[in-house]
Amino acid sequence: MALTKEIRFNDETMALVQRMMKRYPEGKHKSALIPILHIAQAEFDGWLSPEVMDYVASVMKIQPIEVYEVASFYSMFNLKPVGKCLIEVCRTSSCWLLGAEDVIRHLEKKLNIKVGETSADGMFTLKTVECLGSCGTAPMMQVGADYYENLNLEKVDQLVSRFKAEGKRKSYTDQPEPRSL
């Protein structure tokens, strides 16, 4: 999948990245790597290509391998292209007890893809994840910044329709939707 734009942070993002590196003591700015990778992933089509990782290394003045080894360790970093909406369904303990398998099977059928695959139109990627800390509101899934809880199949259908209609890329760094407390 070709990147839609040049691999370069815009001025505003670059200023944010520079500020982030100053949160740590002198010489310890590598600490900002994970937060910056989140920003890079959101900025460059939802995944971290080798080129994007090399760019982050150059901005942070660290070795590319230091970026690769971190990006490959954490489950939220995608090292392959993903659809605009990465649907992450929790499959652990309480979510499983309360029907996560149904949610997953339903989504596979509805999107006509298996877990780990991306729909032909590039809109959806389906992924199963381990406990997201939402066990009291199981079953649940995460899309971008948002937690969708107390799911049933009807709710899942509505959400999928909405995402499709909006057609937007979802990122963890997005402004979250309002939540009722």
Place this chain on the structure above:
Amino acid sequence: MGKKLLLKNDHITGIQGYDVYRREGGYASVEKALKTMTPEAVVEEVKKSGLRGRGGAGFPTGMKWSFLAKPPGVARYLVCNADESEPGTFKDRYLMERIPHLLIEGMITSSFALGANTSYIYIRGEYYYVARILEKAIDEAYANGWLGQNILGSGYSLDLYVQVGAGAYICGEETALLESLEGKRGNPRIKPPFPAVAGLYGCPTVVNNVETIAAVVPIVNDGGDEYAKVGIGKSTGTKLISASGHINKPGVYEIEMGITVEDFIYSDEYCGGIRNGKKLKAVVAGGSSVPILPAHLILKTSAGEKRLMSYESLADGGFATGTMLGSGGFIVMDEDTSIVKNLWNFTRFYHHESCGQCSPCREGTGWMEKILHRILEGHGSMSDVDLLWDIQGKIEGKTICPLGDAAAWPVAAAIRHFRSEFEDYIKNPKNIRDVKHYYRLNNLVEA
């Protein structure tokens, strides 16, 4: 109605924002500590309170604080562990989302006690939206003079930052968390040295759970002795319990330690009993790592006494007949639950989350997952149960960090208490389809 110390203002509209939080007495502990107390006096109150780490290990917080090395001219750090990832646990998210300033206030008071001038809240990446809530609260705290230089004219200065992770259960282990905070893979460090001596950037560091740090607020406000009056025995204070599974009222409950487990499961004030009028089969009382107990052992100890929600009572009987309070992730399973499939679900989790550093954990978790999968698919043999037992025993205590133990204990407990169920799966593979191990959403089953 039990006493509430952390969530007592939870119901107040607008408590998420600074103005309402302050109006309801927020930031009083910072005023009290910075204006009238020495850092040592704050540590003393925490010691007197008997507060124990709320992340799972239950280590006395005051003692942990007193281990902090204080070489002159070397920075010290307080790091809040908001990596909440133990399956069944969601209390910290609840607290941070609903009363973010309570954590910020606790961080300031605790940082003052420890002499830290820079502190970090490390929050799991999936909670990105919660990190935003915390950042907003931090901005409000700066704007109102609770953070920054020379707070309240006391001469004490503190900067507080939120750091997001990116998806790794292991980063809840404190040394893995520190590695991650330094911008590395979350591989746990060999201890010693302990973080109290060489933690973040090699400097003395204390890592505490969200709920632990929040509890410092009432401890400083009311005094350690007052806090210690709440609860039972060495389980002082209140505990946030994340209740989930087959219950009528899942959610986060602040309980005074010492109420009975029976009351917690069945009373309307808490879980409200088992869903759909079913019977209780088993409970995982403190997050997925702690031993599962069958109904009769979670409600009563082997000596026939009512089991209480406290560190000591839940552990009564050791691992033979007891369990642990852990993180307070209370997962309830009804009579239709398949213990075998539940265990497969847990072992798959630990296999997925093992960092791969130690062979017993890296290999053993995968073997256990595969064996359980084989049993579920109807290809198990009787020797598999003994093999599982053997493998878990070779992981426990043989790894750098406690993830190995956490992966081994659920396997041991499930076999210890439910061996016949495993044997049923193996003896009658044809019947496996009939076993109710597949959970469907209520009333929304596809044709």
